Amino acid sequence: MPARIRKGDRVVLLSGKDKGKSGVVLEVRPREGRVVVEGVNIMKRHTKPRPPNEPGGVIERPAPVHLSNVSLIDPKDNRPTRVRIQEIDGRRVRVSARSGERFD
Template sequence: MAAKIKKGDKVVVLTGRDKGKEGEVIEVRPAEDRIVVRGVNVVKRHQRPSMTTQGGIVEKEAPVSVSNVAHLDPKDNKPTRVGFKTLDDGRKVRYAKRSGEVIDA
């Protein structure tokens, strides 16, 4: 199955404690059906000091399920579903079903 959400996409959270928050996808984990979004689902982790990093309590983003986020329409910044279509030159691109706008440049 082709990926409907990719690294760098703008998404909005639909459910959970971060409902309504928007952010950029910074990591995609297709095997787990999860993504990491900047500023969303931030958790505190106790970090042991190492040669490169200082120890302490570190805040970092935890993965959220792909089913709990929706792509943001490039036209009006509202949640949309993503579809695929083939352009005249033969390229397969993602598009926002809400406005018909092509997501992949």
């Protein structure tokens, strides 16, 4: 069965401190029900220097966001949409609930 959100999809945040921001999905964690989105939910991590080539300091990186807080962006009109799974030519594909446009 095709997953509703995949790596490389463009999504928008529906709630939280970064509500309204959009980005590309970098990683999907299906067991946790979370996704990592580029440039959203940035967390700071303080690290010690580790020889030979990693300097110490504060590293900013995106943290996971729950799947219920993101929505795919419709490729036709760039607005948030739900996803419908349809069978087309014997294959199950993801389709926008707004416009009927395919995501694949």
